[in-house]
Amino acid sequence: MDDFLKQLPQLAKDKQNENKKYFAKLRKKPPKNIDYVMQELHEAEFEKTDCLTCANCCKTTGPLFTNADIERISKHFKQKPQQFIDTYLRIDEDNDYVLQEVPCTFLGADNYCLIYDVRPKACREYPHTDRKKFQQISNLTIKNTSICPAVYNIVEAMKAKLPK
Ligand code: SF4
Numbered sequence: 001m002d003d004f005l006k007q008l009p010q011l012a013k014d015k016q017n018e019n020k021k022y023f024a025k026l027r028k029k030p031p032k033n034i035d036y037v038m039q040e041l042h043e044a045e046f047e048k049t050d051c052l053t054c055a056n057c058c059k060t061t062g063p064l065f066t067n068a069d070i071e072r073i074s075k076h077f078k079q080k081p082q083q084f085i086d087t088y089l090r091i092d093e094d095n096d097y098v099l100q101e102v103p104c105t106f107l108g109a110d111n112y113c114l115i116y117d118v119r120p121k122a123c124r125e126y127p128h129t130d131r132k133k134f135q136q137i138s139n140l141t142i143k144n145t146s147i148c149p150a151v152y153n154i155v156e157a158m159k160a161k162l163p164k
């Protein structure tokens with residue numbers, strides 16, 4: 001995994017133009033079975049990729065924290081929401097709450113998430129490869145090919161399974 005993670009930014013860069021063209025065509029005419037195919041590709045990838053050997057998303061990018069996330073996590077720490085915000089969060093250029101620093105403060109030894117049961121919605125949904133109408137988040141997905149090895153592999157498998 002370590003070698004793949006080192007190579008990933010360059011591999012993703014090499015595929016960037018090809019991926020942009022592919023998703024542009026896909027968005028124009030999405031196949032009817034795209035949700036079904038993506039679910040299959042997502043499940044096949046995560047049968048062989050173990051996030052606990054990676055954690056690159058938690059190490060390099062943090063999630064957004066919604067108000068509901070802040071309420072839930074601060075309650076878990078028996079803190080007031082504002083106390084939690086002041087300790088861990090900042091507001092980014094899009095006016096969203098994000099972590100003050102990466103790697104994520106809540107990433108523990110052996111890549112376990114210390115707040116797994118109450119983690120932000122964005123963490124639960126990452127890397128979004130099993131969401132419906134996957135073609136609609138192509139810019140985010142192309143960005144994620146350089147962060148998440150599973151996304152890189154899924155996009156490669158997708159191009160083979162749903163050629164354009
Ligand atoms: S909250 Fe947990 S899952 Fe989310 S980035 Fe931090 S360590 Fe990773």
Ligand code: SF4
Nearest residue numbers: 051054055056057148
């Ligand atoms: S979601 Fe992707 S980047 Fe995050 S730990 Fe799993 S494989 Fe790694």
